Amino acid sequence: MIKSFLSPLNKPNILLLTTSLFGLSACAQINDNETPLEQPKNIIMVVADGMGPVFPTAYRYYHDDANTPLVERTIFDQFYVGSASTYPATESGYISTSIASGAALATGKKKPNMFVTDSAASATALAAGVKTYNGAIGVDQDKNPQLTVLEWAKSIGKKTGIAVTSQIVHATPASYIAKNVSRKNYNPIADDYFDLRVNGKLKVDVMLGGGTKYFIREDRNLKNEFVTAGYQYIDSYEQLNTLSPTQPVLGLFAKDALPAELDSKQKNRLTTLTKTAIKQLENENGYFLLLEASQIDWGAHSNDIAYSMGEMKDLAATVTYLKSYVSNNPDTLVVLTADHNTGGFTIGARGEYKWQPEYLKNLKSSPKAMAKRLADKRLSVDNLSNELGFALKSEELKKIEMILLEHTLDNHTGDLSKGKIKNKLVTRYYGYIKEIINLRTNSGWTTTGHTGIDVPVYAFGKGKEMFAGFQDNIEIANKLFTLMGKK
Template sequence: MNKLFTCITITLALTACNATVKTNTTSITNIPETSVETPKNIIMVVADGMGPAYTTAYRYFKDDKTTAHIEETVFDRHLLGLSSTYPARESGYITDSAAGATALSAGIKTYNGAIAVDVNKKPVNTVLQWAKKQGKKTGVVVTSQVNHATPAAYITHNESRENYNAIADSYLDNGINTDLILGGGWKYFIREDRNLVSEYIQADFQYIDNYQAISQLAPQKPVLGLFAEVGLPAALDDSNPHRLSMMTKAATSHLANDNGFFLLVEASQVDWAGHGNDIASAMAEMDDLAKTMEYLELYVKNNPDTLVVLTADHSTGGLTVAANGKYIWQPALLHQIKKSPKTLAKQLAKSDLTQNEISTILNFEVSKLEAQQLQQAKYKGFEQREKYRNLSKTAQAKMKEPSVEKFMHKAVKRLIDSRTNTGWTSGGHTGIDVPIYALGKQHDIFSGQLDNTDIAEKLFSLLGKKQ
């Protein structure tokens, strides 16, 4: 049915949402109301790098142009407030994912790079660890490697997010506190010096290394699932573009028990797309996240004793929906892109291609000028590589060999940005506040202007821990 949806305006960070948007909604509208009871299940969703521009862009990306309305998304249905993201004073105003995740997991401000330790590098309790102590099952589902900053900050402690092997080791050495781990990371769990997978199997875990095996998991038995060398393939390149929602569905089923569960879900690669200033990949990752949240809507409807909270640790890339002083954004082209720009660049870098061949690879028609620009980028890449190869060994040791594929990657992204009129201000994080979404039991306590540490404190309170 048609209804009027007015985006909640809380600060200037959400000015993109200030206009009243009329929507055509076929969404679930009968999510059970909050009760005063503590949720049995808590699902914390972190969309790494997802500032408000990403959810705004996704709304327009999904808009049905055949209607007079701009349809609402699952994000619009559950927007409650905003969260500040700054780290501890010594790291300034801009957080990294480790400090941001520690704020969300432990309710403290710490320095950038810290994994659930305070500014003195002392371990701090996390909501996942506390939930485990309360007898709940716990799980982690991510599209990065499972020992990346965000999942690590819920599971373990380390003074530096860069200590990937030590973090992976600690998942076992510090006492297993997770009943389910799904994501990437073969590189860190199957090493010459230690085979953590074998040790997990010895600890009575079932191990799987492909998506198909998820449907064959033995119930009630803990599981480690690693599906890639490092992070999972980008959504545009993966065999299942909705792999986060698929893994989340499996996790909620596998963790269900009488005492309830705590589940961390991270849409890790929204951040990676932002760092790469890659709008095509960003919208594909957002679509996977949206499918995950739509599934969780249904889960809450069928399991009203569940709380779902979604927020971001920070925003990445300084995404702008419209650029260059033009009052226009044209996301329709993004639906035609079936592979990530990085993968497309590899195909384009192989040999000289005609205008028609380039159009076939990209899956949209390019102009003669655009084809020439792509070819020029390739020639520049070859030229820079040749200059490098003519240098002395000493000079070469001071730099990396230029990559033709990287030149093509940048050129493809420039072309897509130009066609869509997408803008970026940074290749890193920005300090703007990020949105908070929640549904299910006790969801309304997450409304208003909060700090990221407030989210953890509220979860601790729901889990019975006094701060």
């Protein structure tokens, strides 16, 4: 079954292709004008998934010190250099369900461009400098594997790493490492992390994030294969300090994605993983590191601004750390951008001229976690105000009681399994808690999907000038290739 998903790709051919691509090693490191380029030794690419321009703006107001008349600038504002368009290729795998593309196909016309990308097409653009269809992992429109900046870095003798808050086989990191026709093929994508090599070597020296279930499986134990190949394996944050700096590492800290920042026992987990990744990667030839704040997008898909702001806070701490790192290591370049915007979030809604982020500042857990604990009766309705960090009105408390009552009545005659009934209750509670937060903050949303707006680009360190102004997302990869001497 899974094999048939993979059929358009012939693994041995990919190996041959990548090996032959890497055969053209980086000998001349000169740009078109024949002036030697100032090449950074280390490159840190940061992808903030779903972070359209509205999220750094919202973070600025959320972060503002109310005791001063002007709004303080954030760490993001310091490094803003430009913007990028994100549209995918016209042949987009997801649009076959849309009426427009169906009609175009029926008449034999070229599919129209739908302009709205998913994370896989966008990450492939950022990683390999090619436009592709939504869902594609490291392959172009014709499903041919594409060379990525991470692979190129490895081929010229740099160390490579990823540190992300999703499962490490999720679309963004996968697009830098794996080759697959669909982002959904998580297990084959995990296999690629071990099986696809660069000049015979394993591709990624440091892998930190979530996803044990893809690496320790019944059909294959990739964790053991990595260990046999000389990798250190860790699965708790405490072990981060025990790593030998000379050995490669696979660190998986959750079965699937890491918990949301608001629910994480390890605070600022992306920042923590970043510090370790850099420590492990530093060497005289330099390194390429991909970081992803994976879950800004997930909060936005759920129209849950508290979730997304928690993720923004961790990202801001990560960038703050990177600023100090670059000031001590000026031969490092940091580029930060988003793959697309998510949720159509608006600062202000319903005709009212206000946004009140103070309601987001004292949450003790994520709204989803609150909903789960309410459904499990581990959190009482009376304690919900305490958990949210602001007092609920009596009518809001009544509505929460009503949700349980309605739910009980609805399910009286239902034939759903207990698990499904509970999930329905969690969904209802979660929906209402989000509604309260969206109303209190006066936040708006236009979609539970992605939008096609341009995304901001931030850069600092050596070579940052190249990212100034407007660019398309494929140009970001091409600039990184140039900075690493690829013609």
